[in-house]
Amino acid sequence: MSYWRVPLDIQDIKIPKGDIHIIIERCKGCKFCVEYCPRNVLEMSTDYNPKGYHYPNVIKQGACVNCNLCELICPEFSIYCLEGEAQPPDPDEVLRKGGNHES
Amino acid sequence: MSETITDYTNKLTIPKPEENFRHPMEAYIRSERFPHIWCSSCGIGTILTAYISGLQKSGLDPEKVAVVSGIGCSGRVAGYLRLDSFHSTHGRALPFATGLALGNPELKVSVISGDGDISAIGGNHFIHSARRNMNLTIICINNFTYAMTGGQAGPTTPIEANSSTTPYGSYEYPFNLPFLAESCGAVYVARWTALHIRRLTNAISEALLKPGFSFIEVISPCPTLYSRRNRLGTGLDSMKFYHDTAIIQHGAETREVDIEYQQKIIVGKFVDKEKPTFTEARDKFLKKKLGDRFVPYRGPNHGH
Numbered sequence: 413m414s415y416w417r418v419p420l421d422i423q424d425i426k427i428p429k430g431d432i433h434i435i436i437e438r439c440k441g442c443k444f445c446v447e448y449c450p451r452n453v454l455e456m457s458t459d460y461n462p463k464g465y466h467y468p469n470v471i472k473q474g475a476c477v478n479c480n481l482c483e484l485i486c487p488e489f490s491i492y493c494l495e496g497e498a499q500p501p502d503p504d505e506v507l508r509k510g511g512n513h514e515s
Numbered sequence: 516m517s518e519t520i521t522d523y524t525n526k527l528t529i530p531k532p533e534e535n536f537r538h539p540m541e542a543y544i545r546s547e548r549f550p551h552i553w554c555s556s557c558g559i560g561t562i563l564t565a566y567i568s569g570l571q572k573s574g575l576d577p578e579k580v581a582v583v584s585g586i587g588c589s590g591r592v593a594g595y596l597r598l599d600s601f602h603s604t605h606g607r608a609l610p611f612a613t614g615l616a617l618g619n620p621e622l623k624v625s626v627i628s629g630d631g632d633i634s635a636i637g638g639n640h641f642i643h644s645a646r647r648n649m650n651l652t653i654i655c656i657n658n659f660t661y662a663m664t665g666g667q668a669g670p671t672t673p674i675e676a677n678s679s680t681t682p683y684g685s686y687e688y689p690f691n692l693p694f695l696a697e698s699c700g701a702v703y704v705a706r707w708t709a710l711h712i713r714r715l716t717n718a719i720s721e722a723l724l725k726p727g728f729s730f731i732e733v734i735s736p737c738p739t740l741y742s743r744r745n746r747l748g749t750g751l752d753s754m755k756f757y758h759d760t761a762i763i764q765h766g767a768e769t770r771e772v773d774i775e776y777q778q779k780i781i782v783g784k785f786v787d788k789e790k791p792t793f794t795e796a797r798d799k800f801l802k803k804k805l806g807d808r809f810v811p812y813r814g815p816n817h818g819h
């Protein structure tokens with residue numbers, strides 16, 4: 413049973429959104445970005461880049477909140493996030509998650 | 516590749532690398548020298564992004580910032596920063612930086628270098644720059660070893676840790692760098708790890724804005740030498756270890772923040788106090804002694 417309800421002002425609440433850019437050939441496959449992204453947006457590829465490393469792929473397009481953690485923790489300057497258009501939260505998602513408790 | 520971007524000085528034009536030009540830190544790095552020398556999952560690159568981000572946050576004019584490194588893997592930072600940066604000789608980053616800071620008091624001078632460079636061969640310079648409260652920001656990347664030369668034991672290697680010169684484990688008493696820095700007179704002392712990236716960014720920005728001798732020790736993974744010899748896994752394993760064992764304790768007594776082999780790491784801001792810098796103390800003292808005969812030196816852009 414859930415006590416969560418969709419907030420009445422949901423249309424006014426905006427969740428920041430980010431666009432992830434990956435410079436594949438710079439990556440050295442350390443996995444820092446994949447491990448520490450709070451929204452699990454990334455996953456390591458099975459492909460290799462020209463240097464012979466696995467690199468991150470975006471697997472949850474739309475889940476990125478533009479926190480820039482991946483950009484800061486990457487030792488290779490090979491991933492960065494630019495501000496996307498902020499979106500109101502998805503009411504179904506709010507109900508499913510029971511509020512913003514994660515991370 | 517005909518398009519160009521302008522760097523932060525609005526003077527240099529840099530050829531626009533195909534797709535890379537929009538990395539928000541592109542203007543601060545010499546990416547034409549990439550790939551950089553650091554191994555996969557080494558922490559030094561992460562500390563470099565923290566420095567750039569801390570510098571941006573500080574609001575300082577990058578044209579009035581200089582970075583000096585010594586020799587070592589950590590010492591390569593200077594060569595990848597698109598600032599006035601100097602790759603000096605082993606152990607001599609601090610005297611070089613002191614000269615720069617005294618010669619041009621308008622500059623904010625940082626030293627980014629390794630534990631060996633700063634506390635072994637450069638130890639004497641370190642204690643005296645701190646004692647004089649030189650206007651310098653020191654970022655000491657501590658990977659517990661001389662990485663560049665093959666993983667020898669140095670002044671920060673914990674007792675028990677294996678290194679290429681202590682194949683049965685080290686038995687020397689290591690330095691506790693924050694305690695050393697505070698005892699010698701540093702006005703700002705903090706320790707973070709390469710995992711504490713946002714807190715490190717804030718600390719770097721605070722330290723850059725702090726007049727006097729500021730010191731930040733950053734614990735950093737060296738998967739290729741320190742971790743491999745001690746079977747501690749990849750850089751990601753070290754990051755997870757920092758996550759599990761680091762304890763944030765602002766204001767902790769520096770004498771109590773020793774690091775023992777694979778034990779807890781106390782991090783935080785330990786010291787933040789006010790004290791006249793070398794230059795302020797000198798000018799005040801000489802003004803008192805000499806009165807109007809004393810003309811303080813203001814730098815190359817201010818004639819006497």
Ligand SMILES: Cc1ncc(C[n+]2csc(CCOP(=O)(O)OP(=O)(O)O)c2C)c(N)n1
Nearest residue numbers: 587588589605629630631632660661662663
């Ligand atoms: C005068 C002099 N002595 C010794 C060396 C050899 N040497 C180069 S780097 C280094 C140690 C670097 O250790 P550290 O400062 O901790 O940097 P790291 O490589 O671990 O990042 C040494 C001993 C040198 N280059 N110059």
Ligand code: SF4
Nearest residue numbers: 449476477479480482
């Ligand atoms: S910006 Fe934040 S949420 Fe987006 S991918 Fe990077 S770490 Fe994940």
Ligand code: SF4
Nearest residue numbers: 439440442443445486
């Ligand atoms: S943090 Fe950077 S180098 Fe490491 S896997 Fe991610 S993109 Fe690659």
Ligand code: SF4
Nearest residue numbers: 553554557588662737
């Ligand atoms: S040897 Fe160690 S410190 Fe040097 S680049 Fe490799 S991982 Fe980093």
Ligand SMILES: [Mg+2]
Nearest residue numbers: 629630658660
């Ligand atoms: Mg070292």
